[in-house]
Amino acid sequence: MSQRHRAREALVQALYQWHYNPQDPRHLEMEFLDEGYLADAERGYFQELLRKAVARMEEIDGHIGPAIMPRRMNELTGVEQAILRVAVAELLERYDVPYRVVINEAVELAKGFGTDQGYRFVNAVLDRIAHEVRPDAATHGQQ
Numbered sequence: 001m002s003q004r005h006r007a008r009e010a011l012v013q014a015l016y017q018w019h020y021n022p023q024d025p026r027h028l029e030m031e032f033l034d035e036g037y038l039a040d041a042e043r044g045y046f047q048e049l050l051r052k053a054v055a056r057m058e059e060i061d062g063h064i065g066p067a068i069m070p071r072r073m074n075e076l077t078g079v080e081q082a083i084l085r086v087a088v089a090e091l092l093e094r095y096d097v098p099y100r101v102v103i104n105e106a107v108e109l110a111k112g113f114g115t116d117q118g119y120r121f122v123n124a125v126l127d128r129i130a131h132e133v134r135p136d137a138a139t140h141g142q143q
């Protein structure tokens with residue numbers, strides 16, 4: 001497993017925790033650094049995306065909400081929400097990471113952390129969002 005994937009796993013855990021206990025992201029960073037969650041992870045990637053995700057949470061959620069069917073919004077688990085937030089932050093902030101990689105990583109995270117069929121839901125929602133936030137890449141078949 002790559003260091004970046006491990007950073008994404010830690011991001012899901014951190015944003016899940018932050019959702020239920022909002023705090024300064026620097027304190028959350030330190031907690032994850034101190035407790036060894038990032039031993040095999042790309043620390044800089046974790047730190048950058050955590051800070052940006054928290055700072056842009058309203059915008060991120062503004063992309064997620066419309067991409068989810070209204071009846072499904074009530075069924076969204078905290079883990080699925082954290083996975084979607086990580087992926088949307090990555091789509092918005094890291095244009096060096098192909099959108100297909102972002103989606104594939106989120107699907108793998110959903111398979112590992114989410115419900116049995118949650119990965120299909122994550123895939124469909126992120127596909128809609130990717131076409132919105134990266135229209136050139138999505139419509140031109142770029143990775």
